[in-house]
Amino acid sequence: MTEMTIDRPNGTPRIVIIGCGFGGLFAAQALAGACVAVTVIDRANHHLFQPLLYQVATAGLSATAIAAPIRHVLRRQSNPLVLMAEVLAIDGGRRVVVLEDGTEVAYHYLIVASGAAHSYFGHDEWAPCAPGLKTLDDALEIRRRVLVAYERAERETADARRAPWLTFVVIGAGATGVEMAGTLAEIARLTLRDEFRRFDSRAARVILLEAGERVLPAYPADLTEKLIALAEHPSEAGSGVSVSRFWKQGAVDYKQVPQLEGVDLDAYRKDGSIEVKVSVGK
Ligand SMILES: Cc1cc2nc3c(=O)[nH]c(=O)nc-3n(C[C@H](O)[C@H](O)[C@H](O)COP(=O)(O)OP(=O)(O)OC[C@H]3O[C@@H](n4cnc5c(N)ncnc54)[C@H](O)[C@@H]3O)c2cc1C
Helix, strand or coil: CCCCCCCCCCCCCEEEEECCCHHHHHHHHHCCCCCCEEEEEECCCEEECHHHHHHHHCCCCCHHHCEEEHHHHCCCCCCEEEEECCEEEEECCCCEEEECCCCEEECCEEEECCCCCCCCCCCHHHCCCCCCCCCHHHHHHHHHHHHHHHHHHHHCCCHHHHHHHCEEEEECCCHHHHHHHHHHHHHHHHHCCCCCCCCCHHHCEEEEEECCCCCCCCCCHHHHHHHHHHHHCCCCCCCCEEEEECCCCCCEEHHHCHHHCCCCHHHHHHHCCCCCCCEECC
16 A cells, blocks of 8 residues: 655644545645645646636637646645546545555545536437537537537538538537537637638527526526527627527427528538537437
């Protein structure tokens, strides 16, 4: 067994923190100056500001703008040892955490701040079509797919074949879905407006799908109304987002979503660097 802590006098409490997102980082910082040995373990070497991941995914920010090396953030603090490693198991009986290479790290106190995983709400088959948005890798993959779609659109000479490349579907109108849809529309209407010769990027369509009662379900209803008004009456600087609602019950698929009418999503999938399949329920 290998014990990994900074050397401290015998009896110094050893605190292991798994994960250095918001929770883990604040825990480590709160222990600054305390007479404890802290070991911070994260599978990534950076702390990530997740709320701005969608800006990286849509090319509004670079990765380095929202990520900072954990050891740099904690550099002025004397007690934490920072380890980049994946925790595979916790043995509560023996008070050790087990890393991916079998190394064991002993603790007196353990803080688990490993965050949450994304969910497809029972539709795990969507995973290849739409990556999650929890890590920098996820954001960069989404960005790659979005930008490649515009590049492919420029290579198409027929409008009918170009339209699918310029159709972006966001499933789920919670805060992140709304942010993503809004930024995709902003790219189309503002950022890329003068960049292409064979099409006007403002022709791109962003479709936000929500199966629940309303978009932004966790927020006050008047925000829902404002969002829909913005979507229905886009101005030059407006949203450019279509909002559609479809039911969980029954065999509903993307062909029944009015905004997708005329878009050959089957062809899109065959070609696809962005693949879309909207189907909910059994
Ligand atoms: C796109 C997006 C937008 C968001 N927008 C907002 C917002 O506007 N406002 C708001 O308040 N919140 C927002 N959130 C939520 C907020 O970011 C999270 O609630 C917060 O990041 C959770 O912090 P955490 O420390 O619990 O977990 P995380 O920040 O997820 O950190 C967990 C850490 O644990 C590490 N880890 C996980 N498993 C292991 C393992 N086995 N071994 C080693 N390390 C591991 C990970 O690498 C990660 O660094 C958003 C989240 C996302 C994804």
